[in-house]
Amino acid sequence: MSGRKARRPAAVRPPATRRARAERVEEILDAARALFCEKGYAQTAVSEIAARVGVVEGLVFKYFPSKRALLLEVLVHWYDTLFDDCSRELATLATPTERLRRVIERHLGAIAANPLLCRLMFLEVRSEHDYHGSALHARNRRYTELLVGVLAQGISDGSFRSDLPLPLLRDLVYGGIEHLSWNYLCGRGALDVDSLATQLVSLVLDGLRVPAAAPPATRRATRRPTTVVADSGVPRR
Amino acid sequence: MSGRKARRPAAVRPPATRRARAERVEEILDAARALFCEKGYAQTAVSEIAARVGVVEGLVFKYFPSKRALLLEVLVHWYDTLFDDCSRELATLATPTERLRRVIERHLGAIAANPLLCRLMFLEVRSEHDYHGSALHARNRRYTELLVGVLAQGISDGSFRSDLPLPLLRDLVYGGIEHLSWNYLCGRGALDVDSLATQLVSLVLDGLRVPAAAPPATRRATRRPTTVVADSGVPRR
């Protein structure tokens, strides 16, 4: 008997060293994050996550109700740090223009720094119905509200035009950035954060900025016959 | 034996009526499209698709190598009609501004008309590695090139500024629209195609337009604060 026990046949995994719940949860989250990034969500089996931690598959389900809950939790952690970093930086800047530039730059930077997590967020998470109303959804909203806040400040202090709904602007920026970085997220090509940020800001601002120099008296009255609205599109049909 | 065959016990499905390959493929595609839209891709079992067609599960795999190939094929069909419609309409319009407005409006219209297929496209398809280089990818590129062509025309005839890369503009528009319609795609809220198109065009154009009348030196500086659609009844949120 002592012989059997002593040489511990290689095929049989020794039972995991016992950990406190919080520690195990942390370990599992780390392993899950790593594997999801390496192979993608669908391609990662829960049994692999468990194996990397050194426990048995069933234990993972004692701490997380489902594989998907594990994914959401991984991303919640990430969003928390993202939000903290970004809002801390914003606090150091004054003008809406600077702040706009910084939000865009930081967002691109986050993508560049963590493309695999972004991929998970963009691709796997929002697809399912359980996202809306989840804790992760709340974090995402809190994060994107940083941009909305900047825009609102710019509007209220007169630097930005006020006739476009904030959600439209928010969606254009975040959606545009997402599309822009698509190839990068899929492992093709690079992401030039700086020049992209410059170009984006230029495009958005030239649609937003109210040039201070314009004489107020002529603001509306002398509007060009370039028929801004008519031409650009009041729907004919 | 005639007795056994005649009363055909209800539990046993009679063998499917024989069809030509092309017909069956069509039937399967239709059923798959319907079910994917109803329940989502992951939630639809191939056996359900087969059942709706009235054949056995294995047959589906005789015509499509995998469930996913079936999904891609469904979307290829759809993109083909989308492209045809859109390019036909564009041919009737002359100025870049009109055409830009129309492309955006049509794209929003496509989303409004077929939110469930769009959802599939946005959510399920692009996530996996097999998309890049697929037939569907080619259709998608062909479709989005419609916008790029419009922009290029505008740049070459001097209506649009030329210092921003076309892909950036393309991604901003399509990515922005995608984000904008997110709630709608998830079955929440409505999609006001017309006013959204107007707002988008206004935002994009005010970043694009090179005011014809202004002297080159002061080109952008003297641009008017035109609050373009300020009073056009656009929802203010």
Place this chain on the structure above:
DNA sequence: AGCTTAAGTGAGTCCGCCTCACTTTTGTGC
């Protein structure tokens, strides 16, 4: 009518998420 070809079948295999009854360890009160 025979023969070839392709449509169609259904019984399986494999794999991954998740469950559960059970064992082992830890720490706490006595």
Place this chain on the structure above:
DNA sequence: GCACAAAAGTGAGGCGGACTCACTTAAGCT
């Protein structure tokens, strides 16, 4: 120290869904 409750950990197995394959059967051709 020791009994005992609570929590960590186990592993066998259910279940469902994607995919396979050897086989049967109908249709068209000569």
